[in-house]
Amino acid sequence: MKTTKTYLDYAATTPVDPRVLKAMLPYFTEKFGNSVSLYDFGEEAKRTLEKNRLIMVKILNAKNKDEIIFTSSATESNNLAIKGIAFANQNKGKHIIISSIEHSCVLNSAEWLEKQGFKITKIKVNKYGVIDPKEIEKAIKKDTILVSIIHGSNEIGTIEPIKKIGKICEKKKVYFHTDAVQSFGKMPLDVQKMKIDLLTASSHKIYGPKGAALLYIKKGTKIEPLIHGGGHEFGLRASTVNIPAIVGFGKTVEICEKEMKKESKRQSKLRDKLIKGVLEKIPDSHLNGHAKKRLPNNANFWFAYVEGEAIIMNLDSYGIAASTGSACSSEKLEPSHILLACGLLPEQAHGSLRLTIGRWTKQQDINYLLKILPKTIKKLRKISPYVQ
Amino acid sequence: MYNKKVLQYFKHPRNYGKIKNPDGIGKVGNIICGDVMRLYIKVSKNKKGEIIKDIKFETYGCVAAIASSSIITNLAKGKTIREALKLNKNKIIDSLGKLPPIKIHCSVLAIDALLEAIYDYLIKNKKIIPKELKKRHQRIEKEKKIIEEKYKEWT
Numbered sequence: 453m454k455t456t457k458t459y460l461d462y463a464a465t466t467p468v469d470p471r472v473l474k475a476m477l478p479y480f481t482e483k484f485g486n487s488v489s490l491y492d493f494g495e496e497a498k499r500t501l502e503k504n505r506l507i508m509v510k511i512l513n514a515k516n517k518d519e520i521i522f523t524s525s526a527t528e529s530n531n532l533a534i535k536g537i538a539f540a541n542q543n544k545g546k547h548i549i550i551s552s553i554e555h556s557c558v559l560n561s562a563e564w565l566e567k568q569g570f571k572i573t574k575i576k577v578n579k580y581g582v583i584d585p586k587e588i589e590k591a592i593k594k595d596t597i598l599v600s601i602i603h604g605s606n607e608i609g610t611i612e613p614i615k616k617i618g619k620i621c622e623k624k625k626v627y628f629h630t631d632a633v634q635s636f637g638k639m640p641l642d643v644q645k646m647k648i649d650l651l652t653a654s655s656h657k658i659y660g661p662k663g664a665a666l667l668y669i670k671k672g673t674k675i676e677p678l679i680h681g682g683g684h685e686f687g688l689r690a691s692t693v694n695i696p697a698i699v700g701f702g703k704t705v706e707i708c709e710k711e712m713k714k715e716s717k718r719q720s721k722l723r724d725k726l727i728k729g730v731l732e733k734i735p736d737s738h739l740n741g742h743a744k745k746r747l748p749n750n751a752n753f754w755f756a757y758v759e760g761e762a763i764i765m766n767l768d769s770y771g772i773a774a775s776t777g778s779a780c781s782s783e784k785l786e787p788s789h790i791l792l793a794c795g796l797l798p799e800q801a802h803g804s805l806r807l808t809i810g811r812w813t814k815q816q817d818i819n820y821l822l823k824i825l826p827k828t829i830k831k832l833r834k835i836s837p838y839v840q
Numbered sequence: 841m842y843n844k845k846v847l848q849y850f851k852h853p854r855n856y857g858k859i860k861n862p863d864g865i866g867k868v869g870n871i872i873c874g875d876v877m878r879l880y881i882k883v884s885k886n887k888k889g890e891i892i893k894d895i896k897f898e899t900y901g902c903v904a905a906i907a908s909s910s911i912i913t914n915l916a917k918g919k920t921i922r923e924a925l926k927l928n929k930n931k932i933i934d935s936l937g938k939l940p941p942i943k944i945h946c947s948v949l950a951i952d953a954l955l956e957a958i959y960d961y962l963i964k965n966k967k968i969i970p971k972e973l974k975k976r977h978q979r980i981e982k983e984k985k986i987i988e989e990k991y992k993e994w995t
Contacts, residue, residue: 757994759875761902762850765842769851780902783942785873799991802874835856835906837867837878837898838994 458772458817462657462749462810463606463634468700469659469811475703476661479696487693488682497695504702511709512651512668513642521667521685522698526633526654527557529667530600532678532689533629533650534561537598538570539676541627545595546570549626551583551612552793554602558631559789562600575601579795580742581610589620598627604635607777607790607806608741609750611635618647627673633657633665634747637708638716649673655697659811660704664697715811720748722809722818727751729822734829740791740804749810754796755803757839758832763805766828772821777804845937846907853906855896855913864964866956868980869987870949875901876987877909879953881916883961889920897953904943908950911935916954924958925973927951952980 459467479500485493487501501522508520523529538548550562552574562572573591577583588599599621604611614630621628629650632641636653643651650673655664669675669688681690708715723746731737736756755763760776767774775781777788779802787801796804807821833839842850859880866879882894895917897909911932916924932947933939939947959977962969969977 757900759901759905762906765847765850765903769847778902779873780875780905785942787874797990799874799994835853835898836900837876838900838991 458770458820460807460809460813460817460821461773461775462813463747463806463808464775465656465662466659466810467812468661469704469707471707472660472700472703476696476700479699483695485695487695488684497693500695500699501693504698507702507705508653508666508668511637511641511705512653513644514668514670515644516671518686519668519671521669521688522693522701523665523667523685523689524663524691524694526555526631526652526657526665528678529652529654529665530555530557530631531561532667532675533652533669534558534598534600535565535678536675536688537627537629537650537673538565540674541597542570545593545597547573547593547596549573549575549588549591549596549599551575551577551601553577553581553605553608553610553790554600555606555631555633556789558600558602571595577610577793580745581605581608581740581790581794582742582745583612583617585613585616585620588617589624592620592624592626596624596626598629600629600631602634603630603632603641604639604747604750605741605790606634607788608752608794609634609746609808610741611639611745611747614648615646621649622647634750637705638712638719638748640712643668643670650675655701655704658704658708661697661700663694664701666701716748719809719813722813722815723748723751725815726807726809726818726821729818730825733822733826737829738800740794740796747808749808749813751807751809753805753807754791754800755805755829756800757836758803758829760802760804762832763803763825763828766832767824770824770828772824775806775808777806778802841940842903842907843937846903846939849907849910849936850903853897853910855910855917856898857896858898859894859896862957864957864959864961866953866958866960867984868949868952868956869984869990870901870945871983871986873901873945874987874990875899875905875946875949876991877901877905877949877953879909879912879957881957881961883921889922892916892919892921892924895957901946901949902943904939904946905949907936908932908939908946909953912950912954921958921961924954925970927954952976956980 485497487497637658740752760778791801862880
């Protein structure tokens with residue numbers, strides 16, 4: 453039955469671009485050196501590392517090379533940002549502000565700090581998942597040391613007003629961190645203009661390999677490392693540097709930067725067609741997140757009377773890959789905290805579906821989805837006790 | 841996550857829908873994940889006793905919930921009430937081959953639905969209710985109230 457492969461889960465992970473893979477390959481074999489070795493192999497690895505650091509400086513409009521710390525994953529970057537700032541600044545205060553729609557690695561880091569004696573404030577969002585910067589201004593107290601707000605929501609795709617939040621944090625002299633994993637490489641980011649002190653970005657969400665990510669840390673920021681060892685990454689992240697992955701990360705960022713404008717426009721168009729098609733073809737369907745302020749590649753819905761895991765597995769039988777925030781698909785049997793934060797009832801989140809497109813998504817993929825999804829929902833509603 | 845058999849029953853569910861004028865209805869819900877099942881039975885008598893002649897289900901829930909309700913209709917159809925009362929979650933799991941540990945509660949829900957339908961039939965026909973069935977009914981009743989409150993807008 454699985455004749456077509458229609459991948460609509462680009463927010464989960466992406467395939468590596470062949471151009472990226474090609475750039476990486478020599479670094480597994482002939483250029484395998486350790487970046488801290490003194491002889492030529494090591495020197496070459498070090499040069500490669502610094503060259504790729506510069507690519508990140510450029511795309512983020514950072515000031516210096518030493519503001520970019522390479523890590524192994526966005527989860528690690530977010531852990532370093534939140535715990536690192538907390539540990540280094542606890543003399544000033546123990547209050548941290550996050551939003552109610554953060555990725556679980558930010559949320560769980562903050563909640564872990566809460567157990568260590570820190571205070572956490574979670575800023576609420578409106579029904580479109582948008583944060584009101586004024587709420588952050590109100591929440592900042594004397595002992596606030598960090599504000600961490602996601603840029604583009606991994607689930608509902610909503611874009612947060614981080615420039616305004618950055619300005620508030622600058623005025624109040626509080627560190628501002630943003631998790632930009634879903635927007636990096638897809639939308640322009642300027643750490644200076646946006647007044648960002650720390651920023652997390654990842655490689656595998658933008659056609660680079662898994663195992664590479666970064667944390668931008670503005671010069672002068674007081675932060676403690678989490679991994680101690682040989683003093684790599686300016687003493688902020690010890691570990692032998694994963695050169696092949698970083699080469700891939702650098703290459704993919706170069707490609708994303710070059711193709712960003714065109715690609716973002718193309719994907720936004722496809723996304724809008726997808727949203728319009730789903731809402732028109734399926735009765736009792738609803739869009740999650742903001743209609744306009746959203747990532748170019750994200751669409752998220754909820755369908756009444758049906759459950760998300762059942763939708764996913766039905767689509768899977770037609771070769772379509774997608775994701776859901778339903779309780780049934782989670783390890784804890786709880787619906788997505790992000791959908792609940794937007795005011796969805798658990799039974800509404802139960803019927804949620806996230807579709808995320810990417811570089812290789814074509815109009816025909818959207819057409820195929822628009823053919824299969826209405827059938828899938830109709831079939832499940834036939835079985836559902838709530839439809840007469 | 842799921843084996844072939846579970847996916848088979850999910851993709852091609854048997855005996856779904858309503859029965860007009862059923863002899864018993866079982867309505868159950870899981871208060872944690874939010875899944876809901878309804879089971880309809882039609883009972884007739886023959887030499888062996890009271891037989892579940894027809895059985896249909898309606899389920900709002902995940903793959904495991906749909907597969908479990910689908911297979912319980914297969915397992916119960918043609919059985920006497922006495923035989924059907926002996927069905928348990930292990931019978932469902934064995935028939936499906938395997939369920940992920942986190943989805944075991946879906947098989948319990950399917951058994952609950954069947955027992956509730958039988959309970960409903962016995963009550964309506966003023967028959968003796970076995971003690972264990974009565975106990976189980978009381979537990980299910982409590983959970984059902986919470987679930988019905990949750991979905992009141994949809995009913």
